[in-house]
Amino acid sequence: MTEFRSPDQEVGQLRQRVVVAGVFMFLCLCVLAGRFFYLQVMRFDYYHTRAEDNRIAVVPVPPNRGTIVDRKGEVLARNFAAYTLEINPSRVEDVDATIDALGQIVQIDDYDRRRFRKFRETSKYFESVPIRTRLTDVEVARFVARRYRFPGVDVRARLFREYPHGDLFGHVIGYMGRINTRDEARIEEAGETANYRGTDHIGKRGLEQSYESLLHGHTGSEQVEVDVGGRAVRVLDRRTALPGHSLILTVDVDLQRVATQAFAGRRGALVAMNPKTGGVLALVSSPSFDPNLFVDGISVADWRALNDSPDHPLLNRAIYSAYPPGSTFKPFMGLAGLELGKRTPEQSIVDPGYFVFGGHRFLDDKPGGHGVVDMHKSIVESCNTYYYMLANDLGIEAIADFMAPFGFGQPTGIDIPGEASGVLPSPAWKKARFRKPGQQRWYGGETISVGIGQGYNAYTPIQLATALSTLVNNGVMFRPHLVQYIVDPVTGARTQVAPDPVRRLPLKAENLAVIRAAMVDVTRTGTGARAFAGAPYAVGGKTGTAQVYSLRGSRYKEGDVAERLRDHSWFIAYAPAEDPKIAMAVLVENGGFGSRSAAPIARQVLDYYLLGKRPEGPPPGAEDAGPGPAGGD
Structure with a gap:
């Protein structure tokens, strides 16, 4: 039997449902309104910023x-x-x-x-x-x-x-x-x-x-x-x-080009600077590399060609590679002898062609010796025996103490990265360098080799150029630098990179005059005379030949040695001799005599810098030039 509900009951239930639904909808609207208030009022700044970020980049x-x-x-x-x-x-x-x-x-x-x-x-x-x-x-x-x-x-x-x-x-x-x-x-x-x-x-x-x-x-x-x-x-x-x-x-494009072309593809380095300011006039490391290869990211083939080359074109030989200075060290040794009272300009020795120390015979570069040798002749003819004896008289401690203020064995502070320190040998250096007690001991025979720029001596071309600049600038050392002015992009104002004198060495003018006079005669009658024959200006210089490996008492025969084991060729020079405006160090790796390879490069650079004369071709190489009239370096 079907049960019938009264209309009043149904209406009541409907009203209840409507009320519940209304309350529910009201609560939902309240939640929604609260959320809207939270987002649009309380969090307005945050979401406005995000919206702007999406619209504005x-x-x-x-x-x-x-x-x-x-x-x-x-x-x-x-x-x-x-x-x-x-x-x-x-x-x-x-x-x-x-x-x-x-x-x-x-x-x-x-x-x-x-x-x-x-x-x-x-x-x-x-x-x-x-x-x-x-x-x-x-x-x-x-x-x-x-x-x-x-x-x-x-x-x-x-x-x-x-x-x-x-x-x-x-x-x-x-x-x-x-x-x-x-x-x-x-x-x-x-x-x-x-x-x-x-x-x-x-x-x-x-x-x-x-x-x-x-x-x-x-x-x-x-x-x-x-x-x-x-x-x-x-x-x-x-x-x-x-x-x-x-x-x-401070560099000059044309001078840099002349110096680079003078190397004719040979390995080496050249640093030329103004001794009165430290401004670098030319800095060459040969061979070099084209920086344009790196602009878009260097290709694998180009990178391998540079990185795997036996000539190491990425190596900055001018500031990073350290070499024995050979006889270019002798003017500084001579000055040490004069300043420390171990020699006078007139004091002489008799050179038999060798010096005996500890039962070992240290050979001179000239068989039979140079005869009677004083300070002047020792530099002009590059007499090894004179400096063997001088090194023995000075002692390694005195040599190291005298050379350090010239910048040997320490970075010059040039304004490009990657500079090496080199090695100024001393007992303290050797003790720090080696671990075994037997290796740490300093031996007297090592001092003899140091005296002629061999042994543990190892300096960069920039160090030799800086030391030479100090010597010819009467003991005033300037930090080498490549930047002369910094230009403001807005105002165009130039700010000069002021010359930075590092130190002033208390050197006696009369002793400097003795050394500089001898260096001038190196290019007139000595080992550098052939390279500077007919030069219309006075130039001071010193040749140097640095051994790559120990001869162990035997004499060097270039033809019997592999090319990369041959002696390095050095030349240091300054000009005009009476008032130096340029000082330089030139190195040709495995170039043999300094008079044969490095000195002709220096001549071409000086001819252009002082006379504006451009070379007609590369300087004479190992095949067509020999040592100067006095032989040796």
Whole structure:
């Protein structure tokens, strides 16, 4: 039997349901209203900022890097703009497929792909990575017409570094390279992270590295309104980037070219500087390298050619490689003898062609000896026996103490990185250098070899040039430097890099005069006379021949020795002799006699610097020149 409900009951139940539903809806509306209030009132600033961030992108604007010019204003490093095709991996689903598709529009070879993978490994996930650089206008037009097919791919205008003189200044200028993790750590440590936003490259080696903070400039920014595809619609605000400072150097392009060509491809180094200021006029390390190879990321083939070459073109021989100075050490030894009272200019010895110490015979360079030898003749004819005896009389401690203030065995402080210390031997040095007690002991025979610039002696060409500059500048030493002026990019004001006198050596004028007079006669009647025959200016110099390996008492025969085991050729020079404006050290690796290989290079450099005379060809090499009239070095 069916039970019937009264209408009043049903109406009551309906009302209850309506009330419950109404309360529920009211509560939901309250929650929704509360949420709206929280989001739109309490959290307004936060979400407004996020919305603006989605609409507005802050794009860093890298600064224009400062230029580098020589003393006459000729450009050595500059910037040029070029289009780069870049991929943002975070916005591309299939990078490889995208690259293949792009290859149908612009040329992308295997080198571009390898470089892209390398850069991608070192880049942050959200950063764009170049797949092609230096696009032509035609290639840019082709891509732009099809850009809608490639989300996450775009063309950007970037600045690239250019070195117009190629390998002529490779070791001086250095090069630009992509920022790596070590660079990032240095940038972060210096508190410059924000200033390098949007910057992919940084100075590597040379002046590009040592003056990075000045050359780089200050990064600007743009507030850009973007669409849903991330493409710029309009620029809302701009903070202009400040370009980097420019550098005016002390070096001369033409002098550098003359010096480089004089080496004719031979291995070696040359440093020429103004002894009165320390300004470097030419700095050559031969062979060199072309820094332009590194601008876009060096190819594997080019890197192997440089890195695997037996001539080591990446090695800066001028400041890093240390060699025995040979007889170029003798003027400093002679000055030590005079200053320390162990010799007078008139005091002489009789040279039989050898010196006996501890039962060992130290041979002179001239069989039969040089006869009666005083201070002057010992330098002019480069008499080894004289300096064997002088070293024995001075003792190693006195030699080391006297030579240290000239900068031997310590970095000069030149304003490019990578300088070596060299070795100024002493008992203290030897004790620190070796571990075994037997090796730590200093032997008297070692002092004898030090006296002629052999033994443990090892100095860089920049150290010899600095020491010579100090000697001819009456004991005043200046720190060698390559930058003469720093130019403000906004005002154009020049700030001079003031000459920095390191120290003043208390040397007696009469003793300096004795040494300098002998060095002048080296180029007139001594071991350097052949190279400077007919020179219309007075020049002081000293030849040097440094052994590569021990002769163990036997005489050196160049023809019997492999080329890379032959003696190194040295020459130090200054001119004009009466008022020196240039001092230099020249080294030719395995070049034999200093008079034969290094001195002719110095002659060509001095002829150009003092007379403006350009050489007609390379200087005479080992095959067509011999030692000077006096023999020896």
